Amino acid sequence: MLNPDQVVYLNGEFLALEDARVSVLDRGFIYGDGVYEVIPVYSRQPFRMPHHLRRLQYSLDGIRLGNPHTEAQWETLVRELIVKQPFADQALYLQITRGVAKRDHAFPPGVPPTIFMMSNPFPFPTRDQIDHGVAVVTAEDNRWDRCDLKTISLLGNVLMRQVAVDHNAVETVLFRDDRLTEASASNVLIVKHGGVIAPPKDHLMLPGITYDATLEIARAIGLPVDVRPIMRKEALSADEMWLSSSTREVLAITKLDGAPFGGGTPGPVFRAVWQAFQERKPHPSDASAHALNR
Numbered sequence: 600m601l602n603p604d605q606v607v608y609l610n611g612e613f614l615a616l617e618d619a620r621v622s623v624l625d626r627g628f629i630y631g632d633g634v635y636e637v638i639p640v641y642s643r644q645p646f647r648m649p650h651h652l653r654r655l656q657y658s659l660d661g662i663r664l665g666n667p668h669t670e671a672q673w674e675t676l677v678r679e680l681i682v683k684q685p686f687a688d689q690a691l692y693l694q695i696t697r698g699v700a701k702r703d704h705a706f707p708p709g710v711p712p713t714i715f716m717m718s719n720p721f722p723f724p725t726r727d728q729i730d731h732g733v734a735v736v737t738a739e740d741n742r743w744d745r746c747d748l749k750t751i752s753l754l755g756n757v758l759m760r761q762v763a764v765d766h767n768a769v770e771t772v773l774f775r776d777d778r779l780t781e782a783s784a785s786n787v788l789i790v791k792h793g794g795v796i797a798p799p800k801d802h803l804m805l806p807g808i809t810y811d812a813t814l815e816i817a818r819a820i821g822l823p824v825d826v827r828p829i830m831r832k833e834a835l836s837a838d839e840m841w842l843s844s845s846t847r848e849v850l851a852i853t854k855l856d857g858a859p860f861g862g863g864t865p866g867p868v869f870r871a872v873w874q875a876f877q878e879r880k881p882h883p884s885d886a887s888a889h890a891l892n893r
């Protein structure tokens with residue numbers, strides 16, 4: 600449900616969602632010409648904000664758009680938006696587009712970017728998803744080859760996600776030329792013989808902040824971690840397969856293309872990493888989140 604009174608940020612102002620207006624000539628609307636970030640916030644504490652701001656800079660560099668703010672300025676704006684929300688656990692969305700200009704593919708000279716931020720209640724995974732895992736489908740990754748940039752041009756990802764929805768699944772796991780890349784809005788990791796294996800960060804996948812956190816946590820609890828290309832055959836015969844993202848945290852895949860996967864139940868390595876993840880992130884506030892952590 601849209602809340603028209605929700606406080607959002609647009610171009611230097613905090614204002615009600617219903618008053619936030621952008622020109623139809625904005626290049627985000629016309630071309631999908633912009634980048635974004637989603638920062639998880641627990642108990643009003645952003646999790647790994649410096650990592651998100653660094654990736655934002657990487658995406659901006661990748662599309663040749665200047666960063667309108669320093670890291671310190673971003674941090675101030677992000678924290679201001681967080682305190683203006685009536686809920687404590689949030690998923691903060693931040694977007695920068697190449698601004699408003701007469702329609703022409705070439706970059707418009709001297710146009711200020713459009714900066715938009717909103718923060719919504721954190722969409723915690725359900726107890727059922729954590730305890731029993733989630734269903735995915737697989738598909739050929741047909742997106743462009745700069746998937747390392749977090750751009751708002753997400754049509755490829757949108758179409759891939761809908762394939763999952765059409766099959767009552769939560770995600771679509773993608774393979775390009777038989778190599779595991781990621782999923783429509785998550786990274787994918789596998790487990791074999793007790794060790795975690797993750798595809799290397801390259802131009803074919805988003806360098807996930809949760810992917811990094813998950814690998815760090817796996818190493819911290821003493822698990823072997825191997826970062827290397829994963830072929831379809833290896834992925835599909837893995838002992839466990841996980842999704843990672845800022846809002847899903849880490850979730851086990853227990854059904855793949857309609858058949859049980861990994862014995863149909865979250866595996867022991869997932870359980871250990873999930874628990875360690877919960878212990879390392881800032882403590883959430885919401886009653887539902889407390890219930891999850893019991």
Ligand SMILES: Cc1ncc(COP(=O)(O)O)c(C=O)c1O
Pocket residue numbers: 637756781782783784785786804805806807808809810843844845846
């Ligand atoms: C395509 C894609 N891959 C991976 C991720 C996970 O990234 P992060 O852990 O930084 O949320 C996302 C997040 O939305 C995504 O859209």
